[in-house]
Amino acid sequence: MAMLQEPSTLHDPAQAIDPALVAGKAVAPGARRPAKAALDAEQLTSFHTNGYLVIRNAFDEATLNRFETAARSHPPVDQVVVGKQYPAAGRWTLARNAMADPDLAFIMATPEMTEPMRAVLDDDPKIIMFAYYDRTPGGAGLPSHNDYKRWRPIGSSMRWAFAIVPLCDFDEEAGKLEFVPGSHRVAHSPDPYAPVWNAERPTPPTEDQFIDPELKRGDLAIVDMHTWHRAGMNNAAHHRTGLFTKWCAATQPPATGWFPFNDEVRRALGPDGEHVLGFSSPLPITGTSALLERLRPEGGQVLFLERDGKLVLPAGPAVKEGSIPDWDEGNYIGGLSDALAAEVRTRPTWMSYVGDYPEGDGLSRVYAYRVPPHAWGIHPKGAVWLSAAEAAARVDELAQPWAADAVAEWQRTDMVRGKAVSEATGRADQYAC
Numbered sequence: 001m002a003m004l005q006e007p008s009t010l011h012d013p014a015q016a017i018d019p020a021l022v023a024g025k026a027v028a029p030g031a032r033r034p035a036k037a038a039l040d041a042e043q044l045t046s047f048h049t050n051g052y053l054v055i056r057n058a059f060d061e062a063t064l065n066r067f068e069t070a071a072r073s074h075p076p077v078d079q080v081v082v083g084k085q086y087p088a089a090g091r092w093t094l095a096r097n098a099m100a101d102p103d104l105a106f107i108m109a110t111p112e113m114t115e116p117m118r119a120v121l122d123d124d125p126k127i128i129m130f131a132y133y134d135r136t137p138g139g140a141g142l143p144s145h146n147d148y149k150r151w152r153p154i155g156s157s158m159r160w161a162f163a164i165v166p167l168c169d170f171d172e173e174a175g176k177l178e179f180v181p182g183s184h185r186v187a188h189s190p191d192p193y194a195p196v197w198n199a200e201r202p203t204p205p206t207e208d209q210f211i212d213p214e215l216k217r218g219d220l221a222i223v224d225m226h227t228w229h230r231a232g233m234n235n236a237a238h239h240r241t242g243l244f245t246k247w248c249a250a251t252q253p254p255a256t257g258w259f260p261f262n263d264e265v266r267r268a269l270g271p272d273g274e275h276v277l278g279f280s281s282p283l284p285i286t287g288t289s290a291l292l293e294r295l296r297p298e299g300g301q302v303l304f305l306e307r308d309g310k311l312v313l314p315a316g317p318a319v320k321e322g323s324i325p326d327w328d329e330g331n332y333i334g335g336l337s338d339a340l341a342a343e344v345r346t347r348p349t350w351m352s353y354v355g356d357y358p359e360g361d362g363l364s365r366v367y368a369y370r371v372p373p374h375a376w377g378i379h380p381k382g383a384v385w386l387s388a389a390e391a392a393a394r395v396d397e398l399a400q401p402w403a404a405d406a407v408a409e410w411q412r413t414d415m416v417r418g419k420a421v422s423e424a425t426g427r428a429d430q431y432a433c
């Protein structure tokens with residue numbers, strides 16, 4: 001079967017550095033063009049070799065103060081800490097749509113932030129999440145982990161990186177943030193049967209492999225999606241605070257779909273900055289739809305169901321699954337998968353986000369799966385399999401007028417997609433499928 005892309009070498013330190021990239025290429029319309037290259041070749045090589053890079057004093061005091069003053073004016077309680085009230089010992093966050101304050105959001109659109117991210121991602125950088133973390137005195141640290149998570153909107157892109165700005169020194173007292181150099185080398189390979197990519201299971205590091213990068217207030221730490229890290233507990237008398245952000249390559253969206261930011265967050269980024277947000281909408285996501293594709297010699301065909309003279313995509317609800325108590329939302333694969341099992345008697349082992357399309361008073365989040373040739377197959381009553389061109393030609397018969405566009409979007413060959421799973425599947429195996 002033809003491969004749509006060559007195997008990725010993002011995590012291969014030997015990858016050639018594109019000189020145009022170092023010069024800051026591909027600045028999107030409306031993006032601020034940096035006065036000089038964001039990262040030099042040595043910094044880029046260091047990021048790809050070690051899986052992290054620290055830019056010292058990346059932000060000036062005026063910028064840090066503006067963000068910090070705004071953060072202090074909002075209680076960092078966007079995430080409930082069960083049985084506790086701020087500022088009891090714990091980790092408190094200001095995140096999600098609570099970031100809709102220009103004095104919090106502006107920092108995400110500064111060239112000091114976006115241009116290093118553009119360089120390491122080798123693409124337009126898009127915000128997946130941004131949060132202010134406040135680990136109060138006595139707050140517990142985090143054990144060794146990596147954050148590539150197939151069930152999370154903030155972890156399932158195939159190319160993303162953390163960008164962290166400490167607002168105090170992350171030292172022995174306040175709690176270090178430590179990395180394992182080289183632990184990001186997780187092979188990515190194209191799935192043999194579908195236009196999606198697979199990440200290998202990582203080898204967990206041992207505790208003696210961590211190094212302390214000695215992060216200080218105002219530094220920018222950029223950390224690869226697969227790099228193992230751990231955080232110490234806060235033994236200081238002061239709060240351990242910082243800006244924690246995740247960015248993905250524009251052509252490699254989260255496989256679960258984006259965290260649904262509202263338009264206030266987009267507006268808070270300002271007219272010159274709003275393009276850096278991966279997704280926002282004033283409409284809620286109220287449903288899901290599936291593109292179940294089979295491959296024929298003439299190309300991909302997607303399953304429609306003939307219902308009352310119309311051609312309908314198999315659909316489901318948009319259920320907040322809650323099988324894993326993470327704070328992000330946007331992964332609706334669990335409910336869609338249950339609906340597919342009921343309606344067409346199949347339960348795809350993974351699904352991949354395609355887009356969000358208007359339906360009723362909200363949006364339908366669309367996921368795709370390609371049925372492999374060795375599958376038993378999907379043969380529901382009223383099945384009509386259409387190519388993108390056939391769907392476009394029969395648009396008057398489509399119950400969802402956008403369905404042909406969604407098929408064409410799924411069949412684009414310039415995107416790199418991952419395999420997302422429901423939270424329940426991720427719970428059973430973090431590296432499932």
Ligand SMILES: O=C(O)CCC(=O)C(=O)O
Binds near residue numbers: 142176
């Ligand atoms: O608290 C820290 O410094 C680390 C945070 C972290 O690992 C995470 O948010 O994934």
Ligand SMILES: [Fe+2]
Binds near residue numbers: 145
């Ligand atoms: Fe983490």
